[in-house]
Amino acid sequence: MTYRTISRRSILAGLTTAATAGALALAGCSRSDPLGTDAGNDAGTASSRTIVIGSQDYYSSEIIAEIYAQALEDADYTVDRQFRIGQREAYAPEIEAGAIDLFPEYTGPLLQYWKPDTESRLSEDVYAELLETTPDGLRLLDQSPATDQNGYTVTQEFADEWDLTTIGDLTKVTTPLTLGANSEGEHRPYGPEGLATTYGVEVAFTPIEDDGGPLTVKALKDGDIQLAIIYTADPSIAENGLVSLEDPKGLFIASHVVPLVSDNVDDAAAAIINKISAAMNPEDLIALNARSVKEELPAATIASDWLAQQNLG
């Protein structure tokens, strides 16, 4: 149903942007056609048009989108929440078509979506290249310090035992290392091969197909594996006494929260969103995620609490 709604919107938006001049004629000659009439109205009041906010089908993305929505509502904007749309393959065409005006994105994965062969890995490079790659009609706002990306994770005890801070420190470990991750990790550039060429770390590989979930954490704690790939903003890292190793050479592509917006988001709205991005640090994002996972609070509550706490609400 969501998809159908958006498809209809994309038609509206297409009409709006394509033919501002023609809109009058369209509205005039098609009064009996609800689609044509709507398009005419939209064109007439473009500056105060509803801002459509989308989010990925991922709880953390929904929380960020909800924060945007509430902050804009506080500033008297009308917003339309189209959350939990799906994966990038599903929603990106809708954004590109102008059906969604504001979407919390992640720099690295978004760049790789538009430019699969990109060589940028570090935060600033990725953001700079993403600014160039962003299609016409869309615009990137400031990237947030908050990140949510893949990271090599070890237990706190293991990190203490070998004095590990960065992935490169793993060369100090003299016992054999086994990496546990999803099957495809074995042949990805960041997998065992990337560890060896980028950091000189040799690891064996064992597949655990739960995306760094409870089975992976259990295997880490049991010592069946020493190294796992877990999202850096995953609350299970703090909860289970794990540590994400720093990745100064950019084995994983940097993935900062970044708002992707259409022309329908004016400068005042953009300023509000930029303020949110600047205020949100990586620890905040982990805390927000933890409230969702552990306290099972709805996104709306988590978002309004955070905005109040940051004095942004």
Add this chain to the structure above:
Amino acid sequence: MNLIAEALAWLAEPANWSGPGGIPARTGQHLAITALTILLAGLIAWPAGVLIGHTRRGAGIVGALTGAARAIPTLGLLTLFGLGLGIGLTAPLLALIVLAIPSLLAGTYAGIQAIDPAIPAAARAIGMSPAQVILTVEVPLAMPVIIGGLRSATLQVVATATLAAYTADIGLGRYLFAGLKSRDYTEMLGGALVVVALTLVLEVALAICQSVARRIVDPASRTQRTPA
């Protein structure tokens, strides 16, 4: 169609047929875990089934319990065992054993119960001990149905043994998981075709075993073609 052609090309690629991650090695692992599962499940299900069938008691309760066990999602069970036992082969093996037991058990007790009660009664009457009645009368007569149970258990296990790759570097499931996550549907379909082929081979082999057993038990059924 194109995808199928690519999958066949993947199957024909010599590089995929060698090394520890090659198709023969993975198929061997897959067969080994299937055989081990059936063996361990059989150690539990066959004696239990014989006992139920021989005494003609408990079929209702055991039938209901094992029927319910069939409804347990194997992946969920595997995750549950994995959280208790850690990664490796143990968790998937246990989950697959739970999957295999109902068919093996049902085939065994149903086969024995289906025997005309007059036959074991006659065997007892000529002085056979209970063990002799079971081993030389009931089990042989029930063999076609017992093999039928084995056949359906094997079918389920060989197809589901792909889940062994969920927590261990084992079996044909590795192609499916690796292909799924990296959108390499060629590899995924290629791996699936190998599983299908393996399943069909086992199915045909066990069907032949079943019909041989049937011919031994009831020679009259095939007398037209093979006069005994």
